[in-house]
Amino acid sequence: MKPLTQGLVARDLCFSYDGRRTTIVDWSAVLAPGQVTAITGASGSGKSTLLYLLGLMLTPGSGSVLIDGERVDTLGDTQRAALRSELFGFVFQDAALDATRTVADNVTEPVLYRRGDRKAASGRVPALLAAFGVDVPVDRRPGQVSGGQAQRIALCRALIGEPSIVLADEPTGNLDPESSAVVLGALRQHARDGGVVAIVTHSDAVAASCDQEIRL
Amino acid sequence: MTALVREAWAAARSQGVASSLTCLLVAAVVVAITLTSGRTVAAQQEVLRSIDSVGTRAIVVRADTDSGLTTGFLQRLRAVDQIAWLGGLSPIVDGRNAGVPDAAGVPVRQLYSDDLRAAGMPAQPVSHTAYASATALDALGMPYGVGELSLTNGDTLGVAPAVGPAPALLEFEPLVLVPATPHGDEPLAVVVVIAASPDMVAPLTPVVTSLLALDDPRMATVSTSSDLAELRSLVEAQMSALSRSLIVGLVGVAAVLVAALQTALVLMRRKDFGRRRALGASRGFIVALQLTQTALLVLVGAAAGVMASGVVLAVTGAPQPGVRFSLAVTIWTLTFALIASLAPAILASRRDPATELRVP
Numbered sequence A: 001m002k003p004l005t006q007g008l009v010a011r012d013l014c015f016s017y018d019g020r021r022t023t024i025v026d027w028s029a030v031l032a033p034g035q036v037t038a039i040t041g042a043s044g045s046g047k048s049t050l051l052y053l054l055g056l057m058l059t060p061g062s063g064s065v066l067i068d069g070e071r072v073d074t075l076g077d078t079q080r081a082a083l084r085s086e087l088f089g090f091v092f093q094d095a096a097l098d099a100t101r102t103v104a105d106n107v108t109e110p111v112l113y114r115r116g117d118r119k120a121a122s123g124r125v126p127a128l129l130a131a132f133g134v135d136v137p138v139d140r141r142p143g144q145v146s147g148g149q150a151q152r153i154a155l156c157r158a159l160i161g162e163p164s165i166v167l168a169d170e171p172t173g174n175l176d177p178e179s180s181a182v183v184l185g186a187l188r189q190h191a192r193d194g195g196v197v198a199i200v201t202h203s204d205a206v207a208a209s210c211d212q213e214i215r216l
Numbered sequence B: 001m002t003a004l005v006r007e008a009w010a011a012a013r014s015q016g017v018a019s020s021l022t023c024l025l026v027a028a029v030v031v032a033i034t035l036t037s038g039r040t041v042a043a044q045q046e047v048l049r050s051i052d053s054v055g056t057r058a059i060v061v062r063a064d065t066d067s068g069l070t071t072g073f074l075q076r077l078r079a080v081d082q083i084a085w086l087g088g089l090s091p092i093v094d095g096r097n098a099g100v101p102d103a104a105g106v107p108v109r110q111l112y113s114d115d116l117r118a119a120g121m122p123a124q125p126v127s128h129t130a131y132a133s134a135t136a137l138d139a140l141g142m143p144y145g146v147g148e149l150s151l152t153n154g155d156t157l158g159v160a161p162a163v164g165p166a167p168a169l170l171e172f173e174p175l176v177l178v179p180a181t182p183h184g185d186e187p188l189a190v191v192v193v194i195a196a197s198p199d200m201v202a203p204l205t206p207v208v209t210s211l212l213a214l215d216d217p218r219m220a221t222v223s224t225s226s227d228l229a230e231l232r233s234l235v236e237a238q239m240s241a242l243s244r245s246l247i248v249g250l251v252g253v254a255a256v257l258v259a260a261l262q263t264a265l266v267l268m269r270r271k272d273f274g275r276r277r278a279l280g281a282s283r284g285f286i287v288a289l290q291l292t293q294t295a296l297l298v299l300v301g302a303a304a305g306v307m308a309s310g311v312v313l314a315v316t317g318a319p320q321p322g323v324r325f326s327l328a329v330t331i332w333t334l335t336f337a338l339i340a341s342l343a344p345a346i347l348a349s350r351r352d353p354a355t356e357l358r359v360p
């Protein structure tokens, strides 16, 4: 991992999907390296939208997103895609696995986009899965795993490239308490290794265990 | 690059039904083209080849019945360089199948030539035997190439099959030839001169004309292959125009179907493209991925089509259009399919992660 120095910073973000209702209003935050940030709020309050803004998939109507002090929200589409592949690891609200591909292919997908060695990455998949307690053969299709396993496979996919920033949208939503603990432990460890970690969560317990909580 | 191709291949394999359908479609089109145009092209190539083998090197002298042209002309031509083959045909005598009363007649000619093998006869021909081409044997009603021929001048000759077509003499079919030795005074109706190479035709023609030595030069015509060369280009132009429009039509239809299939697939799998974009794939990467996938499927389908039509043509004994034709059809199909797949590929590349990955 290439740790950031200043982390991911949002300044006065505003965003509206339709130009009338504003989903995000003047939102500012500093997501520092080494810290786990919990983003909480009611359903429909804009938590996922915020992660897409921070993850450079949506462009804010106003305000700015900075990585290590450099403005990145104004970059072109190709450059933002390159940053997503190089710096970010994403866990989406549902696992969003490719149902037609093997578990190994799913986990190593981001390596393809950052032009890494996918074959070498495939070799690391069994150990990574085992670390999260996912006991399925790597040539299994996602249709043959449980929802909780799928979410942990998605987490493996987010972490395989050792990204500087991990944005996780309800990563423990589908998990039993034991698996939740494993996942949170891994994310916390990732922050300890110097990563920026943000978790959207509904759980007060999860939020309480994080370094900072931002309520929407 | 190889990572892209590998991913495209894996993605194609992971949607087996759609990919097989694409391959099958392309294979069917290649088979259709090969069995229609390919056949035409093969036939065209055969015509052109037979024209080329001698036609473009031939000088043909045709003399009227009482022109006074004799085998002495052949002896004079022997001294001329750059002649690959030389043959003289006597005036026609009608011949009939002796075993069949009221049989149709065929034209029988004496052939004077130093090289009988080039005319489809053995170097040492059997005497009192007429050598008949397949067409002539058909006309005579002698499918097995054996029988007797009775001529209108009262002679009777044995019949033997001539081996293969003698391209230089094709235009005189049905061919029934009786090899004969010239003494210098036998009358001739036709003399065929094959030049050593096509570019020798022009310098040879005045030499041949000057050696005719007729009292009245108007009683003989000398024609060269420049007419044939015209015919050749006509044949070539017409047939290739015909097959080209056919190929373009079929390939166009295939390309549109491939594109429709791809569009449906992209719309069905929009979430997958949204995910790829979210994980860092650029738009260019997605377009390249989709086009590579199309290319792979087209190549597999075309290879299958080429092999299948090769087998069909071989079984039916039809001529094969050749590697260059198959390659050309493959390249055409590939080009059209790639152009047609561009729109669905761009559609795929513009899936928005925030929209596609949204969980209600």
Ligand SMILES: Nc1ncnc2c1ncn2[C@@H]1O[C@H](COP(=O)(O)OP(=O)(O)O)[C@@H](O)[C@H]1O
Pocket (backbone or CB within 6 Å): A017, A018, A023, A041, A042, A043, A044, A045, A046, A047, A048, A049, A050, B354, B355, B358
């Ligand atoms: N693609 C979209 N187009 C229009 N409105 C959207 C879209 N995605 C989300 N919204 C709206 O934006 C608001 C915030 O949604 P979201 O960020 O998903 O909330 P949360 O993740 O906190 O539940 C909701 O009112 C939702 O209806």
Ligand SMILES: [Mg+2]
Pocket (backbone or CB within 6 Å): A047, A048, A049, A093, A169
């Ligand atoms: Mg959400």
